[in-house]
Amino acid sequence: MLQRSPLVIRRFAIGASAFALAVAGFAVTAPSASAATPLITATTGNVNCTITGKVKLAPALKNNWVQADHQTDPFPPVRAIPNTTIAANGPISTSGTVKSVSCAGPASNGVTTAQVTGAKIKLSVDPANPGSANPATCIALLTNVPPNTAKYVLAVTWKASGAKLVATTITGASIAPSGLGFAVTGGIVTGSFAAGASNSQVNVDAATILAVTAAAPSSTAPDTGPCHARLKLKNATPTKPQSASLKPAKGLKKIGIPSGTFHIQKP
Numbered sequence: 258m259l260q261r262s263p264l265v266i267r268r269f270a271i272g273a274s275a276f277a278l279a280v281a282g283f284a285v286t287a288p289s290a291s292a293a294t295p296l297i298t299a300t301t302g303n304v305n306c307t308i309t310g311k312v313k314l315a316p317a318l319k320n321n322w323v324q325a326d327h328q329t330d331p332f333p334p335v336r337a338i339p340n341t342t343i344a345a346n347g348p349i350s351t352s353g354t355v356k357s358v359s360c361a362g363p364a365s366n367g368v369t370t371a372q373v374t375g376a377k378i379k380l381s382v383d384p385a386n387p388g389s390a391n392p393a394t395c396i397a398l399l400t401n402v403p404p405n406t407a408k409y410v411l412a413v414t415w416k417a418s419g420a421k422l423v424a425t426t427i428t429g430a431s432i433a434p435s436g437l438g439f440a441v442t443g444g445i446v447t448g449s450f451a452a453g454a455s456n457s458q459v460n461v462d463a464a465t466i467l468a469v470t471a472a473a474p475s476s477t478a479p480d481t482g483p484c485h486a487r488l489k490l491k492n493a494t495p496t497k498p499q500s501a502s503l504k505p506a507k508g509l510k511k512i513g514i515p516s517g518t519f520h521i522q523k524p
Contacts, residue, residue, distance in 0.1 A: 297366040298423040299449035303522040304362035304373045308459070310355030310514045312380065316345040317508025318395045320473070320484050332476030332490065334501035343486055343506055348388035348407055351432075353380045355459070355514060364415075364422055364449060375416030378519065380441075383408040383429055395484035395509055399469040401434050409441070413521075415449065425449045425521065437461065438517065446521070453523030462513030469509070476501070483507040 322341035330336050355378040364371045382388070388407025391397060397405070408429045415422040430444035441457040471482040479488035486503040493499040 294419075294421055295369055296421045296423065297364075297369050297371065297449075298451075299364035299371070299523070300366050300451070301523050302362060302364035302373070302450055302453075304360060304364065304376075304450075304520070306357040306360040306373075306376050306519040308355045308357050308376075308378070308457070308514070308517045308519050310353060310378075310459075310517075312351060312353030312459075312512045312514065314393075314510055314512065315350040315352075316393050317510045318349070318393050318398055318484060319344045319486075319506040319508045320394050320396055321392065322486055322503060323473075326473055327475065330475050332499070332501060334490070334499055335476050335488065338501060338503065341486070341503060342392075343503075344392040344394045346390045347393045348382070348390060349393045350382055350387075351380065351407070351409070352382070353512075353514075354378070355380065355517070355519070357519070360416075364417060364420075369420045371417040371420035371422060373415055373417045373422070376519065377414045379412045381410050381412075383410050386429065395469045398509075399434065405432060407432075408444075411441070411444070411455075423449045427455055430455075437466070438514070446523070450521050450523040453521055455519070455521035457517060457519045459514045459517035462515050465509070465512045483509050 321343050322338060324338060324340050327335050327338070357376040360373045360375050362373050364373055386408035388405060391403045397403060409432060411427040411430055413425040413427070415424065425446060425448040427444040427446050430441050432439050432441050435458060438458065438460040441459065444455070446453045446455060468482045468484050471484060472478070474481045474485050474488045476488065476490055479490060483506060486506045489502045489504050491497070491500045
């Protein structure tokens with residue numbers, strides 16, 4: 258059997274001890290849990306975001322057929338179609354998701370300050386205030402007549418550098434036509450920026466603007482878009498007179514939001 262000299266054994270022992278000390282030193286200098294990004298509830302701040310997204314509408318919005326609006330139509334059967342209810346009664350269930358294109362602004366809990374870099378906002382009807390049962394029409398969406406009495410909830414989650422932010426909930430916000438879309442204002446803020454104030458401007462896409470501003474159909478334009486019923490016209494034949502009837506409207510089911518702004522602040 259090969260015998261190791263005492264000198265070799267001693268050198269091996271010293272090397273093993275040095276390795277153990279190195280490992281121990283590494284363990285001491287490893288990052289501690291205290292270095293993790295802190296989670297804070299912002300009590301002050303001023304954040305501005307540019308946003309984009311979409312909103313879903315249920316039931317789909319449809320305009321009613323009003324006979325008085327068609328009395329100059331050159332096709333007599335169109336003038337004869339009686340008032341016809343096409344729109345469902347509300348309230349309209351509105352839901353949607355909006356994401357930030359960019360966000361900027363500080364958020365602080367008085368000790369740690371974060372810089373907000375992004376936001377995701379989920380919009381839904383406030384179950385406590387669903388609104389009145391008005392006809393769910395495109396005309397009402399455009400003119401806010403009758404007024405939209407529903408209230409809305411905005412659930413906001415944040416992206417930030419320097420700290421993570423507790424989510425924000427805005428309850429009881431109102432929506433009304435504004436500019437090229439709608440303004441979202443008011444409500445009670447809880448979570449980060451609690452007791453602060455927020456407002457948004459969402460600009461709707463071209464397809465929505467065309468749909469809600471389209472004229473009612475006529476014998477010269479039987480289909481004018483999803484908000485209106487479509488006309489089915491038949492000319493007279495040797496055995497049947499000319500006629501006109503309504504085909505169901507497709508309805509406006511969603512609204513695109515190509516641009517907009519979201520602002521929240523708490524002094």
